[in-house]
Amino acid sequence: xxxxxxxxxxxxAAHAPLTSRLVxxxxxxxxxxxxxxxxxxxxxxxxxxxxxxxxxxxxxxxxKAADALPSSNWSPFYINPxxxxxRADIVIVGGGVxxxxxxxxxxxxxxxxxxxxxxxxxxxxxxxxxxxxxxxGGIRQQFSLPENILLSLASADFLRNVNEHLNVYNxxxxxxxxxxxxxxxxxxEKVAHIxxxxxxxxxxxxxxVSLLSPTQLQERxxxxxxxxxxxxxxxxxxxxxxxxxxxxxxxxxxxxxxGVIPCTxxxxxxxxxxxxxxxxxxxxxxxxxKSVKVQMPNSPEYQPVECAIVINxxxxxSAKVTExxxxxxxxxxxxxxxxxxxxPRKRYxxxxxxxxxxxxxxxxxxxxxxxYFRREGLGGNYIGGASPDEENxxxxxxxxxxxxxxxxxxxxxxxxxxxxxxxxxxxxSWAGFYDYNTLDQNAIIGVHPLINNMYCATGFxxxxxxxxxxxxxALAELIxxxxxxxxxxxxxxxxxxxxxxxxxxRNIL
Amino acid sequence: xxxxxxxxxxxxxxxVMSAHFMAGQPWRFYRTLHRCGKHSAPLWAPARLWSSSSExxxxxxxxxxxxxxxxxxxxxxxxxxxxxxxxxxxxxxSYNSYARQRLGMxxxxxxxVLRLKGGFRYVGQDDWFRVDKRGKFSWDFLNHKNTPIEEVxxxxxxxxxxxxxxxxxxxxxxxxxxRGCSQVDDWFLARLHIFQNSLEELxxxxxxxxxVGGLAALRNLRGLRYLDISSLPRISSPGLVVILxxxxxxxxxxxxxxxxLSMFQDTVEDEKEIKEQGKTDNxxxxxxxxxxxxxxxxxxxxxxxxxxxxxxxxxxxHFCFKKYSPSLTGTANNWRGRLF
Numbered sequence: 076x077x078x079x080x081x082x083x084x085x086x087x088a089a090h091a092p093l094t095s096r097l098v099x100x101x102x103x104x105x106x107x108x109x110x111x112x113x114x115x116x117x118x119x120x121x122x123x124x125x126x127x128x129x130x131x132x133x134x135x136x137x138x139k140a141a142d143a144l145p146s147s148n149w150s151p152f153y154i155n156p157x158x159x160x161x162r163a164d165i166v167i168v169g170g171g172v173x174x175x176x177x178x179x180x181x182x183x184x185x186x187x188x189x190x191x192x193x194x195x196x197x198x199x200x201x202x203x204x205x206x207x208x209x210x211x212g213g214i215r216q217q218f219s220l221p222e223n224i225l226l227s228l229a230s231a232d233f234l235r236n237v238n239e240h241l242n243v244y245n246x247x248x249x250x251x252x253x254x255x256x257x258x259x260x261x262x263x264e265k266v267a268h269i270x271x272x273x274x275x276x277x278x279x280x281x282x283x284v285s286l287l288s289p290t291q292l293q294e295r296x297x298x299x300x301x302x303x304x305x306x307x308x309x310x311x312x313x314x315x316x317x318x319x320x321x322x323x324x325x326x327x328x329x330x331x332x333x334g335v336i337p338c339t340x341x342x343x344x345x346x347x348x349x350x351x352x353x354x355x356x357x358x359x360x361x362x363x364x365k366s367v368k369v370q371m372p373n374s375p376e377y378q379p380v381e382c383a384i385v386i387n388x389x390x391x392x393s394a395k396v397t398e399x400x401x402x403x404x405x406x407x408x409x410x411x412x413x414x415x416x417x418x419p420r421k422r423y424x425x426x427x428x429x430x431x432x433x434x435x436x437x438x439x440x441x442x443x444x445x446x447y448f449r450r451e452g453l454g455g456n457y458i459g460g461a462s463p464d465e466e467n468x469x470x471x472x473x474x475x476x477x478x479x480x481x482x483x484x485x486x487x488x489x490x491x492x493x494x495x496x497x498x499x500x501x502x503x504s505w506a507g508f509y510d511y512n513t514l515d516q517n518a519i520i521g522v523h524p525l526i527n528n529m530y531c532a533t534g535f536x537x538x539x540x541x542x543x544x545x546x547x548x549a550l551a552e553l554i555x556x557x558x559x560x561x562x563x564x565x566x567x568x569x570x571x572x573x574x575x576x577x578x579x580x581r582n583i584l
Numbered sequence: 585x586x587x588x589x590x591x592x593x594x595x596x597x598x599x600v601m602s603a604h605f606m607a608g609q610p611w612r613f614y615r616t617l618h619r620c621g622k623h624s625a626p627l628w629a630p631a632r633l634w635s636s637s638s639e640x641x642x643x644x645x646x647x648x649x650x651x652x653x654x655x656x657x658x659x660x661x662x663x664x665x666x667x668x669x670x671x672x673x674x675x676x677x678s679y680n681s682y683a684r685q686r687l688g689m690x691x692x693x694x695x696x697v698l699r700l701k702g703g704f705r706y707v708g709q710d711d712w713f714r715v716d717k718r719g720k721f722s723w724d725f726l727n728h729k730n731t732p733i734e735e736v737x738x739x740x741x742x743x744x745x746x747x748x749x750x751x752x753x754x755x756x757x758x759x760x761x762x763r764g765c766s767q768v769d770d771w772f773l774a775r776l777h778i779f780q781n782s783l784e785e786l787x788x789x790x791x792x793x794x795x796v797g798g799l800a801a802l803r804n805l806r807g808l809r810y811l812d813i814s815s816l817p818r819i820s821s822p823g824l825v826v827i828l829x830x831x832x833x834x835x836x837x838x839x840x841x842x843x844x845l846s847m848f849q850d851t852v853e854d855e856k857e858i859k860e861q862g863k864t865d866n867x868x869x870x871x872x873x874x875x876x877x878x879x880x881x882x883x884x885x886x887x888x889x890x891x892x893x894x895x896x897x898x899x900x901x902h903f904c905f906k907k908y909s910p911s912l913t914g915t916a917n918n919w920r921g922r923l924f
Binding site: 239244255283 | 656659662663670745770771773774775777795796797798799800801803804821824825828829831832
């Protein structure tokens with residue numbers, strides 16, 4: 076603006092000798108040397124202004140030119156430093172405890188440093204909806220499938236020596252705050268035989284579990300009301316609960332120190348090729364991922380990451396990842412039409428305080444009605460909840476807590492089982508998602524038959540945290556060595572999903 | 585300042601070692617040592633790292649710059665000491681299945697305990713088998729193949745979770761002393777359920793790794809009559825823990841010395857006032873360095889003192905608080921003299 080005015084005035088001043096004297100007299104210096112168009116401005120005299128500005132512009136231009144010379148790091152294009160690398164070997168979609176466990180084990184088992192580039196993509200760095208940090212944090216060996224028992228034992232082994240595995244030089248050791256309190260399952264007459272059979276399988280595979288009759292139970296835990304209980308199964312060792320956040324951070328810190336690249340972003344799309352194959356007596360389209368499109372948070376900016384292998388560890392949202400590859404949206408009667416059977420299911424956890432409640436020996440008690448609770452800290456606080464029935468599943472669109480559920484479904488059973496819980500006060504609550512496997516509520520581990528280079532480690536339906544060290548190791552072996560070595564988890568393969576043959580846990584609830 | 589004056593001409597050495605390598609591939613270790621020697625030659629010659637002056641930086645700076653380029657190797661060397669200690673502990677605790685098979689579990693356990701510099705006593709005998717000052721022990725225990733062991737003293741030893749396997753099967757073990765064992769942690773206590781019927785006395789004082797989560801595991805020891813949990817550093821509220829343990833094990837006598845279990849500790853909460861009752865015993869009333877520091881640890885920001893000890897001048901109390909907890913503010917009631 077000022078420049079134009081200056082020019083304007085300059086032109087006028089230049090015009091002065093060319094125009095008639097009458098005209099110029101109109102623009103005579105009646106108000107000193109300031110002409111009428113500059114009268115209202117607050118700047119100084121015209122001539123001085125121009126030269127001073129020229130000097131500063133020269134200085135700026137000189138600085139810009141110096142910046143653009145080769146030895147400086149200025150670049151006219153701004154590159155977002157948080158973008159993932161353009162090429163990676165393995166991209167892990169999902170930065171929960173499973174994703175970071177796999178990343179840690181991959182780096183631990185690679186043969187040479189920087190042998191492969193592993194990128195972990197997590198869309199939410201504060202983990203507001205992630206199942207890991209919202210879980211109750213328990214670990215138990217009381218399953219009926221031998222693979223589940225062995226996975227839990229291997230994970231307990233890992234947690235026992237967690238600082239040998241996850242210790243980073245010059246940093247604090249990992250403190251899991253593990254409570255060695257055991258799990259206590261209560262069964263009524265209808266399901267007592269299942270519990271006994273499970274007990275035999277568990278003892279056979281090395282779990283330290285003991286069976287208790289109602290009298291023994293009453294003598295051991297005097298605060299329990301054994302009405303309706305026919306048999307109880309009590310874990311003596313390697314069972315309890317711990318802090319999931321410290322395990323997640325331990326894995327993350329150690330993996331990053333071994334060279335894994337973390338990335339905050341959302342996987343929105345895949346670039347893939349399609350080939351025709353004949354599988355399960357059908358002609359199917361088999362996809363192969365070429366690159367993963369990672370979008371930066373709150374920005375339309377994205378980076379396509381070319382990769383060799385994609386690992387789907389997205390937990391409750393794993394189905395969205397396979398949907399991007401159009402798996403599950405094909406013809407209903409072909410295996411192309413079978414959607415990925417993992418969906419988020421909301422579960423509530425309520426924190427309540429009962430000053431007269433059971434003391435330090437409270438195990439993680441799970442009743443045959445589906446209600447569970449455990450001790451939290453030393454101040455008479457407990458954490459409890461219940462699994463809802465199939466028909467009354469809460470809406471999994473958000474993480475809002477339904478307090479009526481506690482009053483109607485959880486509290487009566489709790490008060491029936493532990494009489495001192497008749498007087499309790501709910502202090503807080505939260506909700507989290509299970510990565511619920513709609514087929515058989517067991518893990519899904521292995522290569523996807525329809526996606527050549529996608530490995531899945533999801534669908535744990537509430538047991539992901541306690542199996543994460545074992546599953547991480549198994550998947551790393553599968554990728555790097557071609558097959559399972561320490562634990563054979565082929566029973567959890569995706570074959571059963573294509574054939575729709577569930578592998579069920581015989582639980583008492 | 586030219587570019588190649590800032591960065592030294594030789595490239596950074598690619599670190600090829602890592603801890604789990606050294607075990608299986610010692611040749612890599614030697615190769616790196618050799619490479620270190622080759623590349624340290626320029627260390628002694630003045631390096632052109634500071635371009636404006638021609639003099640080289642002092643030797644210690646050059647040494648540090650040399651080491652910064654070899655981060656992973658330095659990290660490995662730093663970890664060698666702790667790795668060595670860990671392996672010693674593992675070796676000391678290893679399970680001798682051959683001896684157990686050939687000579688029976690009592691002799692195997694006897695040898696195991698004496699190797700760890702502990703002591704034990706057989707059922708029905710009075711004298712203990714121990715290690716002498718020089719670390720030598722007699723081999724008399726070989727004569728008692730079938731006598732079970734009643735008391736084991738493994739104080740200040742390196743016993744850990746794996747070592748507990750050697751104690752398995754002892755049906756008449758009554759006393760176990762683990763005082764001051766640095767490797768005994770919560771998982772060890774959970775494993776003690778193997779003695780749930782026989783163990784009567786347990787001493788786990790001074791073990792630095794035990795927390796409340798491990799003490800919860802002692803519920804399985806139904807026969808426990810005496811429990812010593814003195815001076816456990818990782819228990820945050822020892823008074824409360826002792827009360828809970830007494831509820832959990834009603835027939836057990838619990839000894840917990842070495843904690844400051846006064847009313848002061850149990851009633852303090854974050855940023856709340858604490859009331860201090862003056863006492864005439866101590867020269868500084870009931871205020872001492874530990875309590876002043878405790879205020880800071882518990883987040884207390886303000887202290888109010890009522891019914892102060894008139895024999896202790898306000899100035900001394902002021903001095904104690906200001907010296908040991910400078911950020912505390914304080915007021916005092918019923919005092920002669922001025923306030924803080």
